[in-house]
Amino acid sequence: MSAAGIVFSNLNDNNLSRLTADRTVAAIPFGCRYRLVDFALSNMVNAGITNISLIANYNYRSLNEHIGSGKDWDLARRAGGIKFISPYQTARTPNSVMYLHHLEALKSMQEFILEIREDTVVLSDTDNICNLNLNEIIEEHETRGADITMVTTPCTPDFSSKGSVMMVDADEKTGCVKRITKSTVPVKGYSDRFINIYIVRTAYLNAVLNQSFRENLQSLSEDVLMKNTGDKKIYVHRFKGFVAQVSSFTDYYRHSIALAKDPSLRAELFCGERPIYTKVHNSAPVLYREGAAVSNSMIADGCVIEGTVENSILFRGVKVGRGAVVKDSILFGGTDIGDGSTIQCVVADKNVSISANSTLSGAPTLPFFISKGRHV
Numbered sequence: 434m435s436a437a438g439i440v441f442s443n444l445n446d447n448n449l450s451r452l453t454a455d456r457t458v459a460a461i462p463f464g465c466r467y468r469l470v471d472f473a474l475s476n477m478v479n480a481g482i483t484n485i486s487l488i489a490n491y492n493y494r495s496l497n498e499h500i501g502s503g504k505d506w507d508l509a510r511r512a513g514g515i516k517f518i519s520p521y522q523t524a525r526t527p528n529s530v531m532y533l534h535h536l537e538a539l540k541s542m543q544e545f546i547l548e549i550r551e552d553t554v555v556l557s558d559t560d561n562i563c564n565l566n567l568n569e570i571i572e573e574h575e576t577r578g579a580d581i582t583m584v585t586t587p588c589t590p591d592f593s594s595k596g597s598v599m600m601v602d603a604d605e606k607t608g609c610v611k612r613i614t615k616s617t618v619p620v621k622g623y624s625d626r627f628i629n630i631y632i633v634r635t636a637y638l639n640a641v642l643n644q645s646f647r648e649n650l651q652s653l654s655e656d657v658l659m660k661n662t663g664d665k666k667i668y669v670h671r672f673k674g675f676v677a678q679v680s681s682f683t684d685y686y687r688h689s690i691a692l693a694k695d696p697s698l699r700a701e702l703f704c705g706e707r708p709i710y711t712k713v714h715n716s717a718p719v720l721y722r723e724g725a726a727v728s729n730s731m732i733a734d735g736c737v738i739e740g741t742v743e744n745s746i747l748f749r750g751v752k753v754g755r756g757a758v759v760k761d762s763i764l765f766g767g768t769d770i771g772d773g774s775t776i777q778c779v780v781a782d783k784n785v786s787i788s789a790n791s792t793l794s795g796a797p798t799l800p801f802f803i804s805k806g807r808h809v
Contacts, residue, residue, distance in 0.1 A: 480567035
């Protein structure tokens with residue numbers, strides 16, 4: 434069994450515009466000290482995949498700084514490792530534009546794909562956060578002789594998404610896909626929701642790319658998978674563990690606060706058998722001064738807490754002043770909460786400063802967002 438990986442960094446930027454003004458989707462901070470890309474990369478690395486391409490469209494300076502040489506994921510290698518690929522023009526593509534779909538992105542890197550020697554390619558977005566046993570899924574894919582395996586999760590009746598999501602109707606016993614549709618809400622008869630992770634035979638992927646050039650196809654889902662589904666060897670792998678789909682700003686807030694409140698979710702996502710890797714920072718431990726009180730929260734290294742923190746996530750270097758109260762909030766790195774201030778249902782981007790004795794409040798369904806570097 435051999436596999437390569439391709440990670441798409443920013444196909445949902447428009448749906449997360451508040452968080453992607455200065456970064457790509459893959460670089461959005463999550464879970465106290467991670468970025469969204471860490472979960473896709475760690476899933477691959479934990480499966481022994483060490484040849485990974487990271488497709489970056491634009492706005493990826495912070496992502497590039499986060500990944501660096503890839504050493505924190507054991508991807509700083511002479512052979513394979515991790516490489517950034519951005520759209521570029523050739524003599525054959527004089528009118529190339531920024532991609533909007535998976536297939537467009539793959540077409541822009543066909544020369545790299547032709548050099549892949551592994552039998553299988555794992556394609557992954559970064560906006561579905563989970564901890565997968567990819568070895569198990571790849572083995573199942575090869576045993577079935579599948580062209581494509583789509584990783585899905587059960588579609589619950591209360592699911593909704595800002596963007597269209599692929600809903601899949603598959604045979605309960607064999608996992609063979611019968612129908613695929615797109616919707617923002619559950620559709621009767623479609624029990625599985627695709628989480629934007631494919632396992633694909635490399636030879637089949639090259640065949641699809643050649644077809645897409647001949648017929649000017651743009652979308653892998655609409656132009657390839659959803660047409661004549663029964664003629665292809667498409668299967669699903671049903672993943673029943675924790676999945677956080679970040680398709681909107683409110684999704685991001687809701688899943689983050691749920692993670693802070695529920696230790697069982699954290700135990701499942703940050704599984705000891707399959708660790709989540711990230712860039713290592715040499716920060717001092719959290720400093721809890723007299724009067725500090727913390728409950729149901731995730732606090733990163735380098736924070737200084739003098740007030741009260743409840744049901745919140747604090748990234749590196751956050752300061753909570755004396756007598757300040759932080760509830761149901763997410764504070765990115767370097768945020769400073771002044772003495773005596775109260776904030777609730779707030780998402781503060783990096784290096785935000787909130788004056789002493791201020792009061793800011795959003796709502797669970799409409800959290801208040803403060804842009805990077807703002808002083809309030």
